[in-house]
Every structure is written in structure tokens, then in C-alpha cells.
Amino acid sequence: MIALPADPMLPRLFDVLKVKRELADTFTLELKSDGGGFGFQAGQFNMLYAFGAGEVPISISGDPGKPGTLVHTIRAVGAVTEAMGRLKPGDTLGVRGPYGTPWPVEQAFGDDLVIVAGGVGLAPLRPAIYQALANREKFGRVSILYGARSPEDILFRKELEQWRGRFDLEVLVTVDRVSGNWGGNVGVVTKLVAKAGFDPMDTTAFVCGPEVMMRFAVDSLEKRGVSTDKIHVSMERNMKCGLGVCGHCQWGPHFVCRDGPVFHFDEIAGLFSVREL
Amino acid sequence: MAPNIGSKVILDRSGLDRLIADLRGRGYRVIGPVLADSAVIYDEIQSAADLPAGCRDDSEAGTYRLDQTGEPWLFGYTLGVQGWKRHLYPPRQRLFRAERGERGFRLLDDQEVEAPLALLGVRACELAAIQVLDGVFDHEGFTEPGYLRRRQNAFIVAVECGHAAATCFCASADTGPAVGQGYDLRLNEIAGQGNWLFVAEAGSEKGLAVLAELPSRPASPDQIAAAAAQPQQAASQQSRQLKDDAARVLAVSTESPYWDKVAERCLTCGNCTMVCPTCFCTSVEDVTDLAGDIAERWRRWDSCFTLDYSYIHGGNVRSKAASRYRQWITHKLATWHHQFGRSGCVGCGRCIAWCPVGIDITAEVRALADAERGR
Amino acid sequence: MVQIDDLGRIIDEHPFFRGIDAKLRALLVGCAANERVEAGKYLFRQGAPADSFYLVRHGSLAIETHAPGRPVITVESVGEGEIIGWSWLVAPYRWTFDARAVTLLRVLSFDATCLRGKMDADPVLGYEVLRRFVPVMGQRLAATRLQLLDLYGKQKG
Incomplete structure (x- = not known):
């Protein structure tokens, strides 16, 4: 026994x-x-x-x-x-x-790193940003592309401003809707993918946000030429145990709590488009 | 002569009584088939007198009825309504109790000690189901200690089937009707021509220790042959079959229009998941006392057929019945392989009998395969 | 005064016309002019004749509209390397939004009447210009649809 x-x-x-x-x-x-x-x-x-x-x-x-x-x-x-x-x-x-799988920060060493975040999806990415900054010399260019609903909904605003002040970091922020004073970008976060300065041939991308946003973000990254085996997304499902035993967070063959939340896009490309899976 | 592991001996009716008494004497809570509300269920028994003598269940899609045959069989029924999961992984389990403090809270250490379980009357498909659950609750570094404790301490008395219900398809699921490995004792109930006895065999040291204490005599070649014929007869009675390539069929049917056809019948009641011996999904409930000083967390069985099951902020992922049925059957027959290296279906047929509209898992796989081919 | 050569180079270097055939570029140059707009000034106003379109060379601008009792609504921002304006392609050629410079703006403007005339006369040029406009329109439409979803808003649940 x-x-x-x-x-x-x-x-x-x-x-x-x-x-x-x-x-x-x-x-x-x-x-x-x-x-x-x-x-x-x-x-x-x-x-x-x-x-x-x-x-x-x-x-x-x-x-x-x-x-x-x-x-x-x-x-x-x-x-x-x-x-x-x-x-x-x-x-x-x-x-x-x-619980769960991490952003493969170390695997991305040697690449340009693009972080695409939407809304509160910046929170799960912040640890990866800290880790990337602690190892800044191991990356080529590092870009943080962040989309929020409105200027009032920009998470970690002070930190984003600090990061934007660094010479070794590109930080682009856009908001979906604005009324009043805002000198920044207006439009969806996927637009930033086209603007950001990274070399798609050697780029690893981490994407986190609402599922629709991630689908479109992956699409824009692919259009820029980023290989899908270097795109990683973080999924949200109804995790209740965190151990792969309560069943709630199943997504196709995966327990999101155990096999995710961070997935290699290639692993899940076939599931991403299936409704109500 | 004391029996060995694998040697077949005869227990008579009083021997069965002695077995139950002996297990109880060793501290086991003995769970076996009993009659309740015109159905066979698995519950605590005191003696062989509690067993459902003469009962035979008659199951079809959407139908279960129990007949009294007047024959002496104690194990003449095929299956209890629910499997042994109910005892190894109870429908409600308290995870912890916590008490509010001046600041914050603390956990209370007051889990009750449970008696070990002896499971009497485990069928081949049910033993397979327990083994499926073993895989679920102990895989890739994760272990569910409550289940494992009950499981490790359990004493399993398997009883082979001598006949099959119309809903049975264990032969095609490769789980029965012959009882393979994993039992402590295996019994075959032989009745007829004035005889009524059990051919018994120990499958483990634990089983041997119990069997050695019981009054027994070596089985004759005829008795051994009669026991061996039972699962063959039960297999030959099975007309339902689960397609060999069920996993493949489901893997290619994700977007099949056929799901809407199933959804026209499926009530999403979740009965299939409640009677399935391998469905393991649970949810957690939080309760507090009226003063709000004591909080408890309870794990309870859940079903992928409920809307809440797939809730994430903003809504439920699987809002349609078609999506929920697809999730259940695909998980059971296909993605279970990815997760646990085998099928989640053992062919017990309970989901067929207890579906109020008679949806038949074997027929749905065939229909999906037909729909796939027809495209 | 900016030389014709310089305009040609600007057209060449802007992502919108990157790689365009030299002959077609020469036709474009004839309709082009450099402009600068101070921050806060309008490039064009809703309802006014859409008599040009612009390659944004430097700075950013906001596509705006307004509603009574509400602050100005910014629909989208457009920056360096992008273009602004396609109402000049669709009769009756009137702007559907306001475009206001958020920063100092340097643009290359194209005279719509001039360009439409050349596009009508030379279908190769017409096709080339439209071929480059359609993806931009498609992207803007997709982006607008995404915006409409209000992805980050709290949903009822």
C-alpha cells in the first residue's frame, strides 16, 4: 500500500x-x-x-x-x-x-517577443513580461501590444507608461472606444500587430484576452508571417479543481487546467474554430 | 485442504453467509445488491438474507423493470441501477470545514474515519469501470486521496454474469462478461437440478486469507465447466454492439449535422451521467451556517448536461443540447483515450436503460458513422 | 517647393503604394501634393466634398463623429504608414466622418478629381489603386466588427 x-x-x-x-x-x-x-x-x-x-x-x-x-x-x-x-x-x-502550463519564456530566447493582450488578459501576461525584462538581453525586439475597452479600462497603466519609457521595449496601446481626451490609438488590438516592429521570421508571440480577440490576434500574427508553432494562447474555461479531475474545463481532449491554460497554438488550432466545444 | 490463489472451491449457501459475516468481522462495511423501490441498488447488507433473491431485471432502451422469478438465484439480476462509484466516490463528499476567526478564517481538521468497504456482487463490466476510475483518480502525478484510500482498502467480491440484459454490450466493449483481473474473490452462482452453490476462487492474497477461513470443498470438473459456461452464455445473449472504431467516428464527427438529430430527443436530464459507472465529473458547493461562522465545501457529482457545467464569465460554453450530448459521448468514447489511455465506456448499458427517451449510445455511434459515410 | 522626384520617392516609400510600377507612379505624382496639418485642425469634415485622399507620412489623426450631449466620439485612429479617406471613390463623394489631426500631421494628398479622371482613362491604374484600397477597406470593416463586439465589456451572465 x-x-x-x-x-x-x-x-x-x-x-x-x-x-x-x-x-x-x-x-x-x-x-x-x-x-x-x-x-x-x-x-x-x-x-x-x-x-x-x-x-x-x-x-x-x-x-x-x-x-x-x-x-x-x-x-x-x-x-x-x-x-x-x-x-x-x-x-x-x-x-x-x-496549476497549469506556463508561458514558454525561455523557449523564446533568441527570438523577438510579441505580447498581445486584451483587457484583463494583461494580468496573466504580466509575469511573462517581468521574466522577459529580467532576461531582456536574451531577446531581440520585445513588443507589448495592449488593447482595452476605453482609456479608463487600461490595466497597469502606470507600469505600461514606465515600460513605454524604456529604450529597449516597444509598447503600443489602443482602445476600442473613446469619448473625450485621448491622444492615443483607437481601434482593435489586432491593428497593432501590423504596426509593431518585430521580425515575423523569428518571433514568438504570447496572446491572452477574450477568445474572439485571440482568434483575430492569431490571424493577424499569421498574416504578418509569424509561424503558428511559435504562437501561444491562454484559454479560459470553467476550472473548478485545477487537477484534471472535476471535468468542467474540458475542451476537446484537453483539461484546460492541466494541459493549459497556455497552449501552443498548433495543438489547438483545430479546436479554436469549433463552436460550443 | 486450504485453497490456493486460482484454485476453485465450492461454497454453499451457508458459506456465503459466513463470507458476509467474516468480512463484517474484519471491519468491512459490506455493500451488496438489495431491493429498493422495485429496483436493485447497491447498499449496506448484514447477511445474505438482504440479497435480492429471485429477482431478474429486464432492461431495454428507456425501460427497466424487475421481475420476481421465484427461483433461488441471489445474483440473478444483471446490474444495480448505479455502479459502485456511488460508494468509492460518493455523490456528496465534504472537502473541508472552516471557521471564521477574529481576522480571516482557519480550516478545521475533523474528517470522519470511514470503514473499509467490501463490495459484494461486482460484475465484470463494473470491475472494469472501477479500473477506469483508478486511471482517472491516479494519473500523471495527480491522485485523489479519498478515492484511493477507499479503493486500496476495498475488498472486491466479483460475481460473474450467467445471463445478459438486452442493454448489455460488455462483450463488444471488451470488459466482460468474464471477470478478468482485479478481484479478491470471484464467485459463480450455480443453481439447478437441486443444486445451489457458488464456485469460488481467490484472486489475491487478501481474498485467499478470507476464503481459507470459509467452509469449502474442491470444485468438481463439472462444476468448474458450469461456471466457465456462464460468461459464454451471457456473451452470446448480447445483441447490442459498440463499434470498434467508435473513437475514430467521434473524432471525425465534431461538426456533424447529426448532433441536432440527437438533440431533438435528448432532454439533457443527465440521467446517463448519473448511472454511468465511469462518469467522474463533480462540482463544488459552498455552504455556511446561518451565523456565517462555519463554512463548508462539498464536492458533489455533476453532469456535463447541465448548463452551468461549462459556465465562464459571460455565459455557458455549451448552450445547446447538441453540444452537450456531443461532449458527453465524445468524451466517453474518444477523448477519454487521449486523457487516460482507454475508452471511458465499459458496456454496462445503464445509460441506454435509464435514458427517459431511450437514446442508445451504441446506436448513436452507428448513426454518426452512417452520417459520416453519407457525406 | 517639393520636387516631382521627391513626391515619387514618398509614394514609393509609403507602405500603401510600395512596389508600384514606375509608369503608374508617374501618373499618381501628377495628382499628388504634400500637406501639413497642425494638431487639432481638421483634415476634412463630415458631409463636405470628398475631394482627396491621404497617405499619412507622419503623425496621427482621429476619425471622429459627434452626437448631441456627448463628448466627441473617436471611431478609429490612423497613423504613420496608413491611409485615410475612401469616400472619394464612392459617389456622391462626401466625407462620412470628421478627420482631425491629433499631432502635427504630414500627409501626401491626392486630388480626387484628377485621380478619378486618370483611373477612368487608364483601367490599369484604376485596378491598381482599387486593388490596394480593397484590403484596407476589408481590414477596417473587420476591425469595426470586432469593436462592435465590445470584447472587454462585462457581459450579462
Whole structure:
């Protein structure tokens, strides 16, 4: 008889250190555990449990090089995430993870790196951006292409502005709709793909955002000549266990929680266009 | 003479009683077939008197009825309504309890200790189903400790089928009717010509230890032959067949217009998933006491036929019945291979019998294949 | 005064006309002129005659419209390397939006009457110009459809 492992459905308890309001409905929690740090890879997610309210999958938005604290950026869209929005420093949050596949940052060394993000999809990509910047010399050009709904919905705005101030980084931001003062781009994020300065022959692309946006973004990348075996996307499905055992996040043969969320586009090209799969 | 693993001995009726008593004496909770609401279900039994004597089930697409034959068979039925999953992976399991503190909350360590299970009357397809679940709950570095604990501690008494229901198709699913490996004890119930006895065989050391304590005598060549003939007869009675190339058919049928045809009949009630011995999907529910001081998380069986199952922010991925039926059958027969290296269907036929509109998984695969060829 | 040669070079270097045949380019040069627009000024106004189109050489502009009681609505922004204006191709040749310079804008403008005349007279030129316009129109249409989906908005659920 083999020794049974600890129950993977039991969360580890973390204290809320800081709450940062990002947007009207989006906030970032910085968490710390007595039990030490939290190692993870860019692109992975955790199951976060709010006492009595429930558990939701949330990608990690912090720096993988700083595992001392755990950072999650959460958009309040339901009862559980709204309960998380009411947390204050000192409160407790249950954490299970990290789960899922990472952005293959190291595999992209030697290439130009293009990050295409839409809306709150920038959050799961931020750890990859941190990691790329920590290894900046290992890449050719690095471009961050970000689309948001409106100027008021631009996530991590200060950081994007800082990044844009660097000489070794191209940051293009566009918004879908504007009324009033905005000197920046208006239009969908896919337009930025045509503008960005990267060499499609040697480019790795990471794409995260709503599914329709990702389909079009991949399409624009392909049109520019980026090879589909160098495009990676992060999928969203109804992850409930994170372990490939509750069934909810199935997408074709994949458990998105275990085989994803980050997929090599080639793996899933055939699934991407199937409705209601 | 004490029996060895693989040697066949005879237990008579009192021997079966002794077996149940012995298992109970060893601390097992013995689960076996019992009669409830005009159906055979698997529940706790105290003695052989609890078994459904003389019952025979008659299943067809959308139909299940239990007849009283007056014959002495204790295992004359083919299958219980639900499989053993109900006991190895119960429909509701508490994951944890947590208590609100002054600041935050803490987890309470108060999981109950469960008695080990002895499963009496496991059919070949059901043993295969348990092995399918073993693959689900222990794969690629992931293990589900609750299931594994129950499974490791379980004592399995398999009983081979001597006849098949009309919904059975285990022979074509390659899981039965002969009971292969993985049992502790295997029984064949032989009745007729004034005889009524069990041919018994141990399949493990654990089984041998139990069998050695029971009053038994070596089986005669005739008795051994009678036992061996049972699964052959059950196989010959099966008319339904699952196509060999079911996985391929489903792999190429993703966009088949035929799904809309199934959806015209499918009520998306989820019965098939509730009676399927390998469907493993669960959801988690959160409950709190009225004061909000104690919170619990419960895992409960879920079904891919519910709308909520595929919910993501903004809506449900599979809004149409056609998409949900496609998900279920494709997963069961095709993508299961990718995930767990085998089919998720063991050919028990429960989904056929318990579908209120009689949708037949074997017929749907054939129809999809026909639709595919017709294009 | 900008020389004809310079206009030809600008046409050559702009992505929109990249690789165009020298003979056709010479025809284009005859209708082209360099312009600059100060930030905040309009390149054209909704409803006005669409008598030109523009290659954006430098800077960016906003395609705008307005509605009573609402701040100005920006539909799309257009920048360096892109073109602006295709109302000149469709009768009755009136602009359907406002175009306002967001930054200092340098454009190469083409006189619509001049160009339409040459395109009518020389179908090879006509085809070449339309062939380059259609993908731009297609991309703008696809982008507009995507925008309409309000991808990042909170959905009812």
C-alpha cells in the first residue's frame, strides 16, 4: 500500500497584505503565507477560496522572480470575486496551486517577443513580461501590444507608461472606444500587430484576452508571417479543481487546467474554430 | 485442504453467509445488491438474507423493470441501477470545514474515519469501470486521496454474469462478461437440478486469507465447466454492439449535422451521467451556517448536461443540447483515450436503460458513422 | 517647393503604394501634393466634398463623429504608414466622418478629381489603386466588427 498524498483540494491559507484598486471593477491582492514563499511560473493560475463564498481560478499576475509574495489581479464579475473585492489587509484567502502550463519564456530566447493582450488578459501576461525584462538581453525586439475597452479600462497603466519609457521595449496601446481626451490609438488590438516592429521570421508571440480577440490576434500574427508553432494562447474555461479531475474545463481532449491554460497554438488550432466545444 | 490463489472451491449457501459475516468481522462495511423501490441498488447488507433473491431485471432502451422469478438465484439480476462509484466516490463528499476567526478564517481538521468497504456482487463490466476510475483518480502525478484510500482498502467480491440484459454490450466493449483481473474473490452462482452453490476462487492474497477461513470443498470438473459456461452464455445473449472504431467516428464527427438529430430527443436530464459507472465529473458547493461562522465545501457529482457545467464569465460554453450530448459521448468514447489511455465506456448499458427517451449510445455511434459515410 | 522626384520617392516609400510600377507612379505624382496639418485642425469634415485622399507620412489623426450631449466620439485612429479617406471613390463623394489631426500631421494628398479622371482613362491604374484600397477597406470593416463586439465589456451572465 502506498502512502496517500495530502488532499489537493485543501487550500493553503494566505494573509492579505495589500489591496490595490486597479480599475472600477478590478483590483490586485498581494498575499503572504506563514508557510513561506510561493514559487510559480509565468502564466500559471491558482484556485482562490473566499471564506463561505467559494473558489475561483485566477491567474498569478506577480513577478515569478519574487516568490516571497503572491500577487493576483482580479476582476469582480461574480459573487466570489466580488467577495474578494471586499477583502482588507489582514484577511485570509485560501490558495491552491499553482496549476497549469506556463508561458514558454525561455523557449523564446533568441527570438523577438510579441505580447498581445486584451483587457484583463494583461494580468496573466504580466509575469511573462517581468521574466522577459529580467532576461531582456536574451531577446531581440520585445513588443507589448495592449488593447482595452476605453482609456479608463487600461490595466497597469502606470507600469505600461514606465515600460513605454524604456529604450529597449516597444509598447503600443489602443482602445476600442473613446469619448473625450485621448491622444492615443483607437481601434482593435489586432491593428497593432501590423504596426509593431518585430521580425515575423523569428518571433514568438504570447496572446491572452477574450477568445474572439485571440482568434483575430492569431490571424493577424499569421498574416504578418509569424509561424503558428511559435504562437501561444491562454484559454479560459470553467476550472473548478485545477487537477484534471472535476471535468468542467474540458475542451476537446484537453483539461484546460492541466494541459493549459497556455497552449501552443498548433495543438489547438483545430479546436479554436469549433463552436460550443 | 486450504485453497490456493486460482484454485476453485465450492461454497454453499451457508458459506456465503459466513463470507458476509467474516468480512463484517474484519471491519468491512459490506455493500451488496438489495431491493429498493422495485429496483436493485447497491447498499449496506448484514447477511445474505438482504440479497435480492429471485429477482431478474429486464432492461431495454428507456425501460427497466424487475421481475420476481421465484427461483433461488441471489445474483440473478444483471446490474444495480448505479455502479459502485456511488460508494468509492460518493455523490456528496465534504472537502473541508472552516471557521471564521477574529481576522480571516482557519480550516478545521475533523474528517470522519470511514470503514473499509467490501463490495459484494461486482460484475465484470463494473470491475472494469472501477479500473477506469483508478486511471482517472491516479494519473500523471495527480491522485485523489479519498478515492484511493477507499479503493486500496476495498475488498472486491466479483460475481460473474450467467445471463445478459438486452442493454448489455460488455462483450463488444471488451470488459466482460468474464471477470478478468482485479478481484479478491470471484464467485459463480450455480443453481439447478437441486443444486445451489457458488464456485469460488481467490484472486489475491487478501481474498485467499478470507476464503481459507470459509467452509469449502474442491470444485468438481463439472462444476468448474458450469461456471466457465456462464460468461459464454451471457456473451452470446448480447445483441447490442459498440463499434470498434467508435473513437475514430467521434473524432471525425465534431461538426456533424447529426448532433441536432440527437438533440431533438435528448432532454439533457443527465440521467446517463448519473448511472454511468465511469462518469467522474463533480462540482463544488459552498455552504455556511446561518451565523456565517462555519463554512463548508462539498464536492458533489455533476453532469456535463447541465448548463452551468461549462459556465465562464459571460455565459455557458455549451448552450445547446447538441453540444452537450456531443461532449458527453465524445468524451466517453474518444477523448477519454487521449486523457487516460482507454475508452471511458465499459458496456454496462445503464445509460441506454435509464435514458427517459431511450437514446442508445451504441446506436448513436452507428448513426454518426452512417452520417459520416453519407457525406 | 517639393520636387516631382521627391513626391515619387514618398509614394514609393509609403507602405500603401510600395512596389508600384514606375509608369503608374508617374501618373499618381501628377495628382499628388504634400500637406501639413497642425494638431487639432481638421483634415476634412463630415458631409463636405470628398475631394482627396491621404497617405499619412507622419503623425496621427482621429476619425471622429459627434452626437448631441456627448463628448466627441473617436471611431478609429490612423497613423504613420496608413491611409485615410475612401469616400472619394464612392459617389456622391462626401466625407462620412470628421478627420482631425491629433499631432502635427504630414500627409501626401491626392486630388480626387484628377485621380478619378486618370483611373477612368487608364483601367490599369484604376485596378491598381482599387486593388490596394480593397484590403484596407476589408481590414477596417473587420476591425469595426470586432469593436462592435465590445470584447472587454462585462457581459450579462
